[in-house]
Amino acid sequence: MARLLLIAGDYVEDYEIMVPFQALQAMGHSVDAVCPDKREGDQVRTAIHDFEGDQTYSEKPGHNFTLNATFAEVKVADYDALVVPGGRAPEYLRLDERVLEMVRHFFDHDKPVAAICHAAQLLAAAVSLEGHRVSAYPACAPDVRLAGGDFAEIEVDQAVTSGKLVTAPAWPAHPAWLKQFAALLD
Template identity: 55%
Template sequence: MASKRILMLVGDFVEDYEAMVPLQILQMVGHQVDTASPDKEAGSHVVTAIHDFEGQQTYSEKRGHNFAITVSFDEVTPDNYDGLVIPGGRSPEFLQLNERVLDIVRHFADGAKPMAVTCHGPYLLTAAGVVSGKRCQAYPSLRPELERAGAIWDPPSTGLDSVCVDGNLVTAPAWPANPAWMREFLRILEQ
């Protein structure tokens, strides 16, 4: 497999496992992954959150780690990337308010470049207006948002560890799906 250059969009309180594990998987197979966040410079970091499933009606949240930012957001040139990763957690709630983030998402969607989006990451897809007619998964609470935006809800078949592929878009409901999510993303990166 030829090495690809991947952009990962993150923000404070990105879900720890949904950022760190994909980063390590992609690096392990030889891809270059640049991590970027609005208002952050290369060498800085965002704070992660760890979401866990402990038997309550929804996930619990704990403080995670410092996650390194490797490229200054203002220097991101979408044309230089072969794929995009959008982890979930809390960060998509405010990343969706940044018009430049949405322009980056539109660039990948319009160019049919591979995109891996999980958990609450589809907030960026709906805000960018790129999900209509696409089959998607996400954290279950995003279903109404996705359907209002014209997406086709693809219900997770095996809990939170499933994956949905629709063309260049690979979506998953949460970090338990990381193996399937990254397997399918790697598959479409090779095409």
């Protein structure tokens, strides 16, 4: 089974970290969840984003998620694939050059990458998305396009695979993107 790196940060979307972290482990994969400047056993706060008929999502306090690996000790070459959940975390994680270097490694070595919702902000800051069809939360469409990607306008419960990149608009797409990502990991 694959060894996966999951990069998170404070105010990561609750479902977008909790569900993949558990589901990928249930599939038999090893998942190391890390956050810059935090250690194994530290926690990140999560936020719950919901779609309640407003012009954008609502945000509520989520749970605390306990990291199971230490960011400073990660050797990206040891990992087979990358998972980047959304929420508000990607907005500030893209300012950390160490995180950008990690993301670049997976693209440079043609390893599978899964990015959900606002994770496209981090991808767009780290790499060119030229040649990739990329889904994300609709507000991230400009980021995807500015990074050269073809923004995929799909339903919120769908996902798209482009090469080794699996993307989805938000947590309602968990069944779709997890299935597509699992196919890349096999």
